[in-house]
Amino acid sequence: xxxxxxxxxxxxxxxxxxxxxxxxxxxxxxxxxxxxxxxxxxxxxxxxxxxxxxxxxxxxxxxxxxxxxxxxxxxxxxxxxxxxxxxxxxxxxxxxxxxxxxxxxxxxxxxxxx
Amino acid sequence: xxxxxxxxxxxxxxxxxxxxxxxxxxxxxxxxxxxxxxxxxxxxxxxxxxxxxxxxxxxxxxxxxxxxxxxxxxxxxxxxxxxxxxxxxxxxxxxxxxxxxxxxxxxxxxxxxxxxxxxxxxxxxxxxxxxxxxxxxxxxxxxxxxxxxxxxxxxxxxxxxxxxxxxxxxxxxxxxxxxxxxxxxxxxxxxxxxxxxxxxxxxxxxxxxxxxxxxxxxxxxxxxxxxxxxxxxxxxxxxxxxxx
Numbered sequence: 120x121x122x123x124x125x126x127x128x129x130x131x132x133x134x135x136x137x138x139x140x141x142x143x144x145x146x147x148x149x150x151x152x153x154x155x156x157x158x159x160x161x162x163x164x165x166x167x168x169x170x171x172x173x174x175x176x177x178x179x180x181x182x183x184x185x186x187x188x189x190x191x192x193x194x195x196x197x198x199x200x201x202x203x204x205x206x207x208x209x210x211x212x213x214x215x216x217x218x219x220x221x222x223x224x225x226x227x228x229x230x231x232x233x
Numbered sequence: 234x235x236x237x238x239x240x241x242x243x244x245x246x247x248x249x250x251x252x253x254x255x256x257x258x259x260x261x262x263x264x265x266x267x268x269x270x271x272x273x274x275x276x277x278x279x280x281x282x283x284x285x286x287x288x289x290x291x292x293x294x295x296x297x298x299x300x301x302x303x304x305x306x307x308x309x310x311x312x313x314x315x316x317x318x319x320x321x322x323x324x325x326x327x328x329x330x331x332x333x334x335x336x337x338x339x340x341x342x343x344x345x346x347x348x349x350x351x352x353x354x355x356x357x358x359x360x361x362x363x364x365x366x367x368x369x370x371x372x373x374x375x376x377x378x379x380x381x382x383x384x385x386x387x388x389x390x391x392x393x394x395x396x397x398x399x400x401x402x403x404x405x406x407x408x409x410x411x412x413x414x415x416x417x418x419x420x421x422x423x424x425x426x427x428x429x430x431x432x433x434x435x436x437x438x439x440x441x442x443x444x445x446x447x448x449x450x451x452x453x454x455x456x457x458x459x460x461x462x463x464x465x466x467x468x469x470x471x472x473x474x475x476x477x
Contacts, residue, residue: 147266148273165297166274167249170267171305178311196269199262 132164132172134214137181137207146187146198147173173201181207234272240471241289242271248299248473255310256317257461263306264468271296324465332383340376347372370421378418382450385411389455404452412447416440 139145139153147169154162176182184199203211226232246267250260271292278288278295296302319338322331347368354360360368385407392403419439 147270165301166270166295167267167297167299167302168305170263170270171302171309174306174309178309190269196265196272198269198273199266 131214131218132168133176133181134211134218136169136172136176137203137211137214140182140201140203140207141211144200144202146200148198150201173199176207177201179206179210180204181210234275238275238285238289239272242275242292243268243468244471244473245271245293245296245299247468247471249296249302249306251468251473252303253306253310254318255307256314256321257464258317259310259314261464321461324462324469328383328387331387332380335383336376336380339379340372343372343375374418374421378415381414381418382411382454385414385451386454386458389451390459393452393455394459407451408448411451412440412444415443415447419443 135154136150139150139157142153145153147166150173151164151166151169154164173182173184177184181204182201183204184201186197186199188197190197223232246264250263250267253260253263255263274295275288275292278291279285282288282291319334322334326334350368351360388407388410389404392400392407395403
């Protein structure tokens with residue numbers, strides 16, 4: 120199967136990130152691992168793009184972040200641990216509903232209902 | 234992970250972060266988090282490939298096009314950060330420019346606040362003369378004080394971190410200068426309220442109370458400014474242009 124990357128992922132990244140955080144708090148690399156695992160290795164996300172999405176979600180109050188206390192051998196560079204907020208859960212629900220509507224409508228147009 | 238690998242990882246991060254227009258704390262957050270990320274990716278790739286050079290290439294590839302990441306990071310910078318960036322000034326900005334910038338902004342804010350307060354009171358005649366003079370004094374004193382504080386901070390920074398090392402005499406002189414400057418400012422603002430008979434005890438207590446603050450302001454600002462400059466220089470040294 121062909122990998123999903125670039126434009127096809129744009130617009131869905133924030134909802135995908137929120138859904139990975141439903142499983143519990145995580146740092147950026149862990150979020151990417153969860154996405155990779157859920158996408159069966161077929162998601163090709165440019166990893167640098169994850170952090171602007173996380174900053175946007177944080178500014179919107181959908182996630183909260185805290186610096187880890189120890190850099191764990193990463194030469195002083197600490198990770199930030201992200202967690203879903205109540206607002207983030209509502210945003211995720213809205214994102215899921217929007218996605219279902221999108222698939223239903225496009226499925227009908229393409230003659231390939233979900 | 235050795236020093237050379239760490240520098241290469243920092244370069245990957247810096248290519249994306251340096252062009253972003255954001256305050257130092259905002260860029261510090263980006264740099265630290267992205268560095269932790271690429272360090273983690275490098276460790277993964279190094280364990281998988283068993284070759285540091287190949288692992289570095291793969292880390293840069295996974296990170297994505299720096300220009301694209303820069304654009305996305307820029308979009309994630311909140312509007313409020315612009316205000317912080319303005320107060321912070323540009324790296325390498327002259328003291329004179331800093332002083333004028335602070336005086337201009339604080340002066341504008343003070344005048345606007347004064348006009349709003351006047352509207353709230355209803356009329357300039359509603360204010361007692363003493364209160365009006367105190368308010369006008371504060372409106373003009375704030376920009377003047379910040380203008381002077383910019384130079385005092387610069388002098389304090391030179392006294393603390395000058396090429397010849399820390400000079401206690403210079404620190405003491407700047408602190409004394411700051412104290413005199415602050416005393417003159419306070420005296421200028423309150424001269425209308427002075428009693429006919431001089432109250433030396435109150436004046437002395439006030440001067441003693443003011444002394445630690447007059448030292449603390451330029452000292453704390455000089456310290457934080459020096460930390461910011463050192464941090465900026467550390468990252469600015471990294472060569473981010475792709476080698477031909």
